[in-house]
Amino acid sequence: MANPSLLILAGDGIGPEVMAEVKKIIGWMGAKRGVTFDVTEDLVGGCAYDKHGVPLHDDTMAKAQEVDAVLLGAVGGPQYDTLDFSVKPERGLLRLRKEMDLFSNLRPAQCFDALADFSSLKKDVVAGLDIVIVRELTSGVYFGEPRGIFVEGNERVGINTQRYTESEIARVARSAFELARKRANKVCSMEKANVMESGILWRDVVQEIHDKEYPDVQLSHMYADNGAMQLVRWPKQFDVIVTDNLFGDVLSDCAAMLTGSLGMLPSASLGAPMANGRPKALYEPVHGSAPDIAGTGKANPIACILSFAMALRYSFDMGEDATRIEKAVEQVLADGLRTADLMGPQDGTPISTTQMGDAIVAALDASL
Ligand code: NAD
Numbered sequence: 001m002a003n004p005s006l007l008i009l010a011g012d013g014i015g016p017e018v019m020a021e022v023k024k025i026i027g028w029m030g031a032k033r034g035v036t037f038d039v040t041e042d043l044v045g046g047c048a049y050d051k052h053g054v055p056l057h058d059d060t061m062a063k064a065q066e067v068d069a070v071l072l073g074a075v076g077g078p079q080y081d082t083l084d085f086s087v088k089p090e091r092g093l094l095r096l097r098k099e100m101d102l103f104s105n106l107r108p109a110q111c112f113d114a115l116a117d118f119s120s121l122k123k124d125v126v127a128g129l130d131i132v133i134v135r136e137l138t139s140g141v142y143f144g145e146p147r148g149i150f151v152e153g154n155e156r157v158g159i160n161t162q163r164y165t166e167s168e169i170a171r172v173a174r175s176a177f178e179l180a181r182k183r184a185n186k187v188c189s190m191e192k193a194n195v196m197e198s199g200i201l202w203r204d205v206v207q208e209i210h211d212k213e214y215p216d217v218q219l220s221h222m223y224a225d226n227g228a229m230q231l232v233r234w235p236k237q238f239d240v241i242v243t244d245n246l247f248g249d250v251l252s253d254c255a256a257m258l259t260g261s262l263g264m265l266p267s268a269s270l271g272a273p274m275a276n277g278r279p280k281a282l283y284e285p286v287h288g289s290a291p292d293i294a295g296t297g298k299a300n301p302i303a304c305i306l307s308f309a310m311a312l313r314y315s316f317d318m319g320e321d322a323t324r325i326e327k328a329v330e331q332v333l334a335d336g337l338r339t340a341d342l343m344g345p346q347d348g349t350p351i352s353t354t355q356m357g358d359a360i361v362a363a364l365d366a367s368l
Pocket residue numbers: 014018073074075076077078090093262263264284285286287288289290291292293298299300301303341
């Protein structure tokens with residue numbers, strides 16, 4: 001059988017730095033677990049713009065459609081802020097999501113015991129936390145038409161449109177209910193049905209799908225602003241949260257801090273099943289290119305490494321190795337190793353990105 005195939009798009013800023021640590025783990029899988037991946041690398045974001053004048057070349061898009069899974073680092077940076085909107089680095093990532101039709105973005109927020117003291121919230125609020133935000137990723141205000149900056153009378157007007165069809169809501173709702181059945185069987189759907197028609201439709205469709213297909217799952221609805229507050233007040237009330245593209249973006253950065261750092265949060269963006277039965281998929285950390293620390297060796301590679309673990313679980317049916325990687329991360333944190341984002345100024349000396357990657361590989365070795 002052909003080796004499983006991976007397209008690595010490390011991107012900009014800390015993207016290549018954290019991806020270098022994932023490559024060590026891919027190498028470890030080959031050397032120690034006998035699983036060899038066919039790895040292709042290519043450009044996305046600002047680095048693709050620098051070479052091709054576009055943030056995602058058509059050939060790269062075509063490769064992404066062919067492989068078993070895409071691993072992405074991060075895109076963007078201040079040097080690209082003044083580019084025309086159509087060629088900004090972020091457009092490359094959004095094109096991948098849209099054309100691969102990756103409608104269900106799983107963003108788990110798990111608080112490792114060793115970090116429970118480090119969250120900006122009290123320890124008992126976050127200890128043992130294990131929630132997943134399911135963010136709709138291919139529609140909503142990110143993609144709705146009309147959009148643009150227009151002139152009306154003597155001033156400019158900026159327009160974006162929140163637009164959801166029933167079928168778009170239904171498919172992401174199903175993916176949240178399916179996930180909940182494998183977990184604590186609870187879904188909380190978040191929108192603003194009090195002020196947005198698209199929110200009313202969202203609530204109705206999620207409820208209908210629940211009543212017809214998933215009556216066994218416990219479903220609740222919450223306005224997204226209250227949801228943001230509840231995430232900080234008592235996040236352990238949640239199991240799976242399902243929400244739209246924009247609310248999901250904001251709520252997942254908020255959830256990141258429950259785990260201690262944005263550098264801890266992985267994600268899986270999943271689409272419809274391919275011919276092999278596995279979903280079309282892209283895996284990436286929730287964080288961005290962190291221009292403030294790029295090139296300093298301070299980036300935490302754990303979010304990217306845990307995203308690779310999600311790839312093993314969701315694209316390659318290698319749940320056991322995914323768990324092995326998650327346990328190795330847990331072990332390294334329990335041993336007290338910390339990148340700078342996981343410590344205060346008084347907490348001693350942080351380790352570097354590469355030292356964190358090496359420590360995780362050593363913990364993997366010890367697990368055999
Ligand atoms: P960011 O996530 O890049 O950084 C926010 C803060 O978190 C920064 O202080 C950064 O140093 C810190 N941080 C992020 N990841 C970290 C890690 N792994 N280890 C340690 N610290 C980490 O968000 P931003 O500063 O708002 O955006 C910077 C650029 O990244 C922008 O161009 C933005 O559009 C882009 N972005 C890309 C993605 C993506 O590629 N998926 C996601 C978010 C932002």
